[in-house]
Structure formats: C-alpha cells, structure tokens
Amino acid sequence: MTPAWTLISAFAGALLVLLLPARFAGWARLIALAASIIGAVAAAAACLTKLQHPDAAVWSFDREWIHDLGIRFHLAANGLSLTLLLLTGLVAIAGVLFSWNITLRPRAFFAFFMTIIGGVYGVFLSRDAFLLFLFYETVILPKYMLIAVWGSTNREYGAMKLTLYSIGSSALILIGLVVAYAAAGGTSFDLDYLASFKYAPSLQSWAFPILFLGFAVLAGIWPFHTWAPTGHVAAPTAASMLLAGVVMKLGAYGALCVAMPIFPQGFVEWRLVIAGLAVVGIIYGALTALTQKDLKFVIGYSSVSHMGFILLGMATATHWGLRGAMLQMISHGIVAGLLFGIAGRVVYERTHTRDLTELQAFDLWRTLPGAAIAFTLATAASMGLPGFSGFVAEIFVGIGVWQSDPWLILPVAVGIIVTGAFSLRAMHRAFFPVRKPTAEAATMLPPLTWPEISAIALLITFSAAIGLYPMPWVTLIDDGLRSPLFHSILSLP
C-alpha cells in the first residue's frame, strides 16, 4: 500500500459521503471511519516499510501537469512526511469516532471533514510548490463550513476570523512562493529545485519573512495567534481536534520544509526574531491559559503555547532542535486531539457546560470516572511528564536550545513550569471537586460510549508508545532530516 492511498481514501470517502442519498445519511459516519482507517493503515504501512528498509528508494509519483509554468504533479514521502501522515491518520480516526453522534447534516459534515484530511495528506506528500499550495488552500473553505454550521460559542465570528487569518497568511505564502519561482528562473516549481537554488542574500532578507510568516501564522506564532483560541473554541469537537492537532501542523511543516530550505540565509538572519517570538508565545500562551474560565479556552491557549515549542525547536537550527520540533508536532497533534475530544465531546455532551466553576458541581471524578482518568493521562502528556510523548520532544528541544541560544533556556523553564500549573489547574477544577463532607453524591452521568473509549484509547496508546519507545519515530525523523533540503540549515553556525 503506497502512501498515495491516504489521499485516495480521503477524497474518495468525501465524494462517496456526498453522493449518499438522504435515506442513508447514517452511513456517512461509517464511510468516513472506513476511509480514515484505510488512510491510517496506509501511512502506518509506509512507516513500517521505511523502518525495515531504510535504504530503499523513496516512493514517488511524478507526472507532467502544467508544462508552460513548470508545474508537475509530484508526490513523494520521506521520513518527516511519513510520521506526519500517520499522525493525521490517527487524528482522523479519533475525530470521526468523537463525532459519532452528529445528527445535523451528517453527510455534509463528514464530507467536509474528509476533504480537510485529504488536503492535509496532500500537503505532506507534495514535492511541488504549486501542488503543496493547492492542497494547503483546499482546507480553508471546509474549515469555515465546519465551524460556521456545526460550531458552538460565537461560531460565525470564530469561523470568519479563522478563515480570514488563514487566507491572509496564504496570500503571503503565495507571494513568497512566486518570488522564489521567479527568482529561480521561472522554470520549475519543484521544491527540491527551489531549495537548491542559491538566491541573492538581499532577496532572501525580505522574501524569507514573508514566506515564513505566511506559514507561521497558521502555526500560531505570537502575536498572530489570536484566531486560534477563538476558532478552536467555536469549532465542533472533531474540527477542533483537526484544527489544533493537524492543520496547525501544516503551518509548522510548511515553515520547516518549505520556507527554511528555500531561503536559508534569510532564515539565519531572522532566526533570533523567530526564537524570541516563539518563547514569548510559549510563556504568553501558558499565562493566558492560567486565567481562563472555559475549559476549551484553556486547551486552545495551551495549543498556542505548545506550538511555540515547535517554532523554538525550528529556530535553533540544530539537529536536536529540529528533531524536537518534529516530535512535538506529532506529540501535540495527538495530545491536543485527546484534550479537545474529552473536553468537547465526552464532557460537554453530558454536562452542556465547559465553565470550570460549573463543572465542579458535577463531581466528574465520581460521576464520569472514565473521562477523569483519560483527562488526567492527557494532562500528564500535555505537561510533558515522562512516559508520554511530550517529554521526549521537550528534551530534544531543550538540548537544541542549549546548543544554539543558552540564554533562552530560562524562559523555556518558566514556560514548562507555567504549563504544568495551568494544566493541573484545569484538570483540578474541572474533574476533581472541592470536597464537602456533607455534599450529596451527584447523579451518575451516562458512561463513555464505545466510540469514545476507542478514540481515547487509540490516542493515549500512541502518546505513551512514543513516550516510552521513541526510537522508531526518531529514526524516521532523522531519515527525513538527512534530505538535502536541510543541509544548508543544519550546517549553518
């Protein structure tokens, strides 16, 4: 099974769901689940194949497309994209499972959902800048629709804000890509070709920030991050999982694998600015999360903080730092999916509130113990406690920061501590009551359904697996980092 099956299954799934007659609307979720599973299995198979045959030729699919502009339909997978494909597959399955009981227009919902998944797969597989941008843009409209129709708090405002930020940042990416294309002779949009071309340093000084910022806005760089908490809170659970877990990683992936390799000297010039903004993001996100009253807002701001770690890892321009950034991408994707899934679906469905004070009255530890345990484990993972994936990512980024900018290590430490504080506060307030000896026992809430349990189990298992046995993932990431794209970045002082 080649990685192309990820793309095929997602788009075919979307199309099939759309074509379902109204009578069979209940089948939409089954088709979506099947498509997600096929995609995840294809990604996993590709990862395993790569691990077993590390020197085998890279899978690729290359066809002439728009000859006059030098655009080819070129898909390929290296170690980096394989890990991200698997992440997408996992989050897709979990997202469908968490949306199992959608009653409002399920066909449209799952069609948009699968389109986003397909677009994300496409971005991770593209080796042509035009193709990458095409897939990147494809997810924008479905994102808007998912939030505007099926969302909750303030959904139209949240949807529009998110979409406008996305499209605005895409405009910057377009400018950057077209500048790169033109300055490289206007003959080819191939990413490897553009990355190997030596642009004039003066061009890179202004072209790099445009291209990087375009991607970084979607990755939640401070101060252009405000769309993220609003949008994620407004979105329905599955969309929040997708957005925070996977779509934000599109921005990080683009920044790492497109912006940085194409304009390496520009990157060196702007590196410290990026590192500074990343650190501010880490601390700002954490501090803001500490003061939130809505559980989903806490998770939204925590995403901003965690994405800061990814950007910081990239900004260190060291092998350790890049590895850490990639691991954090995978880890945060899983953990954010888990947190949103539990808060948005398991808890909200039953209690119809996300306010921390109101949730106290529900005594969730006693009435919904499965959710409490799951959230506790998810909080542990989010905090970067050892045994889960976040810890491994944290160590790598930490070493990378020591290597490149030791003076940044103190803000990073502060960030980690504040992250621990807000995560614990949220868990503490939402799930564990203040004990009143004479309080009556609250009524038991409906127990977790099997789709919810499966989704939670899937995500926790993977986070723990990465945390306890990171070797295969690190091997895949190292394979990706060995590509010529990163030579100029990693060899820079």
Place this chain on the structure above:
Amino acid sequence: MNYPALFVQLLPEGLLVITALLLLGVAVATEAKTKRPLAIDVTVAISALGIAVACAALYYCPFRPESGTSLLVMDPLARVFKAVVLMLGLLAVLMPPARHEIAQPGEFHALLLFALTGLLLAVGTDHLLFLFVALELASLSLYLLAGFSRTAKAAEASLKYFLFGGVSAAFFLFGLSLLYGFCHTLTLPAMAAALDAGPLPPFAVAGLLMVVVGLGFKLAAAPFHYWAPDVYQGAPATSVGLIAAASKAAGVVVVVRLLLVGFEAAAGSAVWGGMKPGWALWLGVLSAVSMVFGNVLALAQTSVRRLLAYSAVANTGYVLVALAANGATSAAAALFYVVVYGLATFGALAITAAVERDRGDDSMHSFAGLVHRSPLQAVALLVFLTSLAGVPPLAGFVGKFAMFGAAMAESTSQGIPGLTWLVGLAAIMSAISLYYYLMVLKQAFVREAADSAPVAMPASHRLAVLVPAVLLVALGLFPAVLLSPLTQALLATLRGL
C-alpha cells in the same frame, strides 16, 4: 485579394448576421400575424442554433492564414478566441430573460447576435479603424441590450453605459488619430515597426495614453468603471452575462493584440526600482487602483449583483497585473484567466438571476438557506464563487496562480523579481475578496431558509449553469487543456509579427 477565400473565413460572422436578420424577420412576421411577440423559447432556439452553426463553421472551415489581410487576421489567437466568445455567447443565449421582463424577444436576441458579431470581428483584426468599428458595433448593441427591460433601473444603466461608452470611444478614436499622426499607418505590424524606430514624441505618448483609457473603460478598470455597478444591477441578467463574460474576454484579447503585439516598443516597465513610462507602467497603476477599489468597495455591498460588478473591477485588476509584465507566458495566463473568470461570473450571475426572480430582490438575504432549497444550485454557486475567490481545486485558483507566477517570472532580472509590489498587492487583495464571497456562501450554506420551496430554473438555464461549473472543475484539474493552446497561439502571433 482572394474574395471567396475571405468570405469563407468570414463565415462565422456572416452566419451570425444571417441568423439575426432571420430572427428579426420571423419576429416581425409572427407579430403581424398573431398580434403577440414571438415566443422566447423559439428565439432562444434559433439564436442557439445560429451560434452553434457559426461555431461549426469556425471549426470546419479550412484555416488559411495567408488569405487574411490586416483587416481580418486569421491567426491561431483569433481562432481560439472566436470560439471562446461564441461559446460564452451561447451560454448567455441559454439564459434568456423571463417572459415578463422584455417585450420583444426577437429583437433582443438579434441585438445579442449583433453584439457577438462585433466582438468576433474585434478579436480577429489588426487594423485599428476596423477594430474601432467592430467595437462600436458591439458596444451599441450592448447599450441597447442593457436597457431592454424598460424599467427605471435599466434605463439608468443603459444611459450611463452609453454616456461613458461614448466618451471613452471618443478618447479611443482621438488617441488613434494621434498615433496615426506619428506612424502614418493604421495596421498594427506597420505601427509596431514605426514605433520601434525611435523615442516617442509627446503627442504620440498622449495618443497611447488615450487609447489605454478607452480600453480601460471597456474592461471596467478603475477609475473608468463607474458604469459597471449600475449596469450589472439594472440590466437584464442575460445582457449582464454577455458583458461580464464575452465582452470582457474580447476586450482582453484586444488589449493583448494592441499593446503586447502592436505597441511593444512603447511598453516601458512597471518594475519596482526601474520604472519607465509606457503602457506597462500605466497598466500597472490601473491594475493597482482597480484591485484596491474593486475589493474595498465590494466589501460594503449587500446587493449581490453590485458585488459582482465590483468583483469584475477587481478581476480586471488581476488580469492587468499579468499584462503589465509584458511577456508571452503571463499574457497567455491572463487570457486563460479571463476565460475562467468569464465562466465563473456568468454562472454566479445565472444563479443570482434565478434567486432574484424567485425572491424579488438580489440582496444577500435572498440566498438564505439555498443549500436546503436547491442543493445543486447551491453547490454550483459554491463552485463559481470559490473559483472567483481563487480557492483550489478550481480553475480560478490555477488561473490566478499562473498569472502571478508568470508575471513575476517575466519581470525578473538578475534574480530579483521586479513586480513583487504589484503581485503582493494582488495576492493580498485576492485574499480580502474571499470575505465578501464567503458572505454570500454563508447565507447559502449556513443560514436557514425561510421556506423550503426550490428555486425555479428552466431547463436551458440549468444547462447554462451546469456547463460552466463542470468546466471550472475540469479546468482546475487539467488546466493544460486550455493553457497550452493559448500559449501556443500567443507565441505564434508574437512570432508572426
């Protein structure tokens, strides 16, 4: 002069004229007999047949470039675009006005066919005076078509269109005369050679400027766009469809022929840091102004037709970006984009017309809940508006990307792309445009409908919506199907000169 061969080349236009005269005859005869005007369906059928036969003639007639003269050029560019204009005209015919909107369908469609004839002739000529005559034929027909429904709004639209059109035609003619004064010839190849000879004296530059102004009106470039909102809102939908699609396409081809092919020497440059006066610079300025005006003013609109008018202004801006780069690839991309744009705007107008007839007004609220009432129409609207916004995987995205990419590539010297300022502005403006398109889509997809009755759309109207939608998706996935022939045609024309 091989007259028989020439007439064979003129068959498409001839057939259109014959069909128009036939229509008029039949209409007069029927009215005399039955005291009622000819049925719309009959006129649509006859017009469509006429256009189809003209298309067939264009395709099957032997193509002999050498039998052309400068009055009637027979190069690949003309051939392709005659086909395009005919197809866009056919789409307009398939979306006739409602029975109660116009009094004389026969005359209406005859005028439509005359307008198409004018556009066809304009696309295939190298002689400037003939070009002017052809454009006037088209314009006069369009002025009448705009005001055909005899409502107050239509009358206002028609009058404004006529006044603006008249003034710009005067500008165009005066500019041509000044250029004639310098070049002593009115055929483009000879003028190109004359302009090549040396620097232009001031009066020739003034002439060129006035020609550009005249063309700017035709394309609805700001600040010559003031006719557009009222015409788009007041005229019957079919007329607007023709203006938005076929007339725009023909206009762009005329600009390409005139400026890129003919006045190449007086181009100047719009590159940042190396600007030289010439039509490329003027087009760049026009482009910037159009994009900003069009997008910003569109943000405030509640009437969808006016929104589409301002969107037309903005899209002219995008096209002019590619033309300001003064290169073959970017011009080909611009031609591709204008076809795609024409299809998309036409489709959007078609759906707007149907909703307007159903609800009574064309404000955004009329679209509420369209996806529940007529899901296929809503999906088609989604395709059209997202293509206009430049969202993949539709042809509008490919077109914009191709235009901007080619424009940058063509204007790069020593590794520094010079048109970054313009392309950057275009990208940002294009991003802003998604907002107002989303406003309409939000109504259609997110809001609840007031009632669940489907929006009525006659069969030919449906066809006129289906074909552009399918084409936009197909061209989005396989753009080379249109882009390659256009590039080849343009290169052949440039080389021929």
Place this chain on the structure above:
Amino acid sequence: MLLLSLLLIPLLGAAVLGGWSGLGKSSARHFALIWALVPLVLVVIIGSHRAFPATGVIDEWKSEWLPDAGIALRFAVDGTSWLFLLLTSLVTLFALAASLRLEQAGRAYCALILVLEGMLFGVFTARHFIPWFLCWEMTLIPSYLLIRLWGGAGAPRAALRFFIMTLGGSVFMLLGFLALQLAVGTMDFSKLADLAANHELAPRLAGTFASSGHSGQFLLGLVAVCVFLGLAVKLPVFPFHAWLPAAYAEAPTPVTMLLTGLLSKMGVYGLLRILLPIFPEVLPALAPSLMVLAVASVLLGAVAALAQLDLKRILADSSVNHLGYCAMAVVAAAAVHTDRSAHAAAISGTILQAFNHGIIASTIFFCIGLMEQRSGGARTLADFGGLRSRAPVFCGLMGMAIFASLGLPGLSGFVGEFLMFTGVFSLVPWAAAVSVIGLLLTAVFFLRMVRLVFHGPLDPACGQWPDLTNGERWILAPAIALIIIPGLWPQVLLHCLNADTARLLDLLRILP
C-alpha cells in the same frame, strides 16, 4: 530478570485493580496488601545474591532507548539501592496495612499506591538520568491524586502546591542534565561520575558553551545548582520546604506515611547517587551556602515543630529537621577533603538515617492514624491526655518510636545520627555545633508531646479508648522490631553499605 519483575509487579497489580471493576473497596484494600508482599519477597531474594566485587552490582537490567543519543534505560541494584528497595517495600506494606481501616479507599487508591511503589523502585535503581527522571516525575501524579482526592479540607491547595513546587524543581534538574548531555554526550550516572573523577566535565562544558564566555567551573557549578534545586524540593531543604507541612497534614495518614517514609528519601538518594559523585569539583565552592540552607532546615524545622499543635504538623516539621541532618552530612562530605573515616561516617550515617527515619516516621504516623480513628478525626495536642492509663501497650510502642526519633541510644535512630554528627564534626565543625541545638529542640518538642498525650490527667474524650487490637499489634510489631534491632546491632544494615561507601570514597579520591 528479578529486577525487571520487581519494577513491573506493582504496576501489574495496579492494572489488575484498575480493570477489575467488580471489586469492592474492602476487597481492593486486602488485595493490594497481599499483592504488595510479592515485591518484599523479591527484594529479599535479590538481597540474598552475591554482589559483583568490582562494581558492587547485584542485579542489572538495561534496554536501549535512543542508541545514537547514548540514552538507555538502565537499572541496577547495589547495596545502597537494595537498602532503599527494602525500605520501599516495607513502608508500602505498612501504609497499605494502615489503609485497611480507611473507609473511602477503594480500587483507585490502592492502584495509585502500587504505581507509586513501582516508580519508587525505579528511582532507587535507575543508573541513567532518563529512567531516573521518568520514575521521579511519574511519582508526581499518583501522589498528587492521593493527597487531593482522599485528603482533608485543605487538600486541594496543598496538593497543588506540592505538585507545582516539585515540578518546578524537576524542570531545573532536567535542564541541567540536558546541558550535560550536550557537552559530554551522556547522561549515565556512572559514566558522568568517571568523567568527573578525571576532571573532564568542566573543560567539556566550557568548550560547548564557549560562546557564553564563562569558565568551565562556573558552568559546572550552575548545572550543580540546577540539579540541587530539583533534589532540594524533594528533601526538602529550606526554603523549598513550603509545600511539606500542609501536604503532610492534609493527606490521609497512610499517604503521609508514604510521603515521609519514601518520597523524601528520593531526595537523599539523589544527593548520594547524583550530586556527590558527579559534582565533587564544584561542591566545595557551593558548600558554604548549601550548608547554611541545610542547617537552617534543621533549626527551623525544629523550631516550627515546637510551635505546632496539630500532631501531624509536629511530625511534618520534625521530618524537615531530620532530613536536614542528611543534607548537612552530604554537603559536609562534599565540602572538604580530610580523613576518610569522617567521610565514611557521614555518608553511611546518611544512608542509615534515611532507612531508619523512614521506618520510624511511618511508625509514628501510623500511631497518629490510630489515634485519629479512635478520636473521630481530632489530632491536636489538646485533644488527648493521659492515654497511658487507657492504652498502655499503644503508648509504650508509640513512645518507643518517638524516642527512636529523638535519637535515644539503643534504638535505631541513634546510630544514623551519631555517625552523621561524628563525620560532620570532623569536616565542618560549626555546622555540627549549631545542629546540636536542633537535637535539643527535637527532644523538647517530642517530650512535650509525650507528656501532653501520654501522661497527665485522662482527657474525657479518650475515656472509652480501647487499647491496640490484635490486628494492629501484628502490624506494629515488625515495625518496632525494625526500630530496635538496628539500634542494638547496626552491622545488620551497615554491612550492605560499607563496600559501596568505600567505592564512592575511592571515586571521590578521598584517601585514607
């Protein structure tokens, strides 16, 4: 294999408890108690094996984690570790026994305690920073939950403070080790100790961070401070002890037994296994400030205990005091290099004190727990009086434990204290002198406690108190035995440590 089973069996027990949804609360507590016997048996078996003479290692388990980064999961048991393992299994059994009467304790409670035990086993045997840190941090959530969910009225705040402060310290420890990983490419304790012995750490740090312009000594000192911060919160050392009194008081008594008996020993173990061997170059320079902190803990712990009225808080502050002695001894051993016997005394004294204090303190808390149950929750000094007349056996045994904590010769508490003071007197006399005040103050508050609680007129609230039941006697007897035997015959414990202590001193180049 034995070691791996030891690490995994408590976790397996927790998993069984977690999955067995039909198990009632009382059955869960009994199940956990029986399950916890297995690790004790395993520890004893491990103890019966011979140690490898060269390294002192009795058993080892290793797994590659990230080979190209030199990170492996390595666990090993030597004499010192074995003693701590024994302590862990004993105190856990003790705590589970104490929990038998705790009504609210069900499957979750017992599972958490078992997880905690497993992680503690891991901490006391880890030989590489990653498994160390993994187990260290993984004790946080179970302890947090144990305090929070089954604790008293102030438990949420106490648990939160405990968690955040410990996390804060751990983060610094982590970052310090990451710097070492970058500089020398390894985080293995043995390899780092070897490098330190060859004076290679400082130059390598200086080389890696050459851009900062600081000397290798400065950088190494910075790393040492970071590591110390992590350990200091756990021990605790003044001023990082702020979380302790509230956490000990609010937690349910069996959990307090675990906290005082085991979690604080993690800090002591860390000082011995990490701080002392890896940073001997810079500790002499840091020693004066660290010594001040240690002595402050000793004094302030004792003074605070004097002011407390709640029995549990008295004991909590006294823990700060007792562990302050350990910190003092280790810092002294690092501060100066004089004669070997002084160092040997200080270090063995610390380890003994750790073991003995674990047993003694948990015994005292167990007794306080019994008092709480009989009095219906009251546990201040004023609530009791004249217990001797009602429950003589109980008072006798509790009194023995208290006197052991006081340091009465003949009981186990004396041996550790004596050795530590002997060592410290030779190494850093002023510290020992000042700490004697701590000894005196300890005597004061403990004797006051004995007087108020055991002697005096019988408090009317205690009028109906029964003496120890049979079950309770069975539980207390081994504990008291463990308090008496090492007091009379210290060699029973010392023989485990002597070889290791000698090896450590060789490593530190402290010659006879």
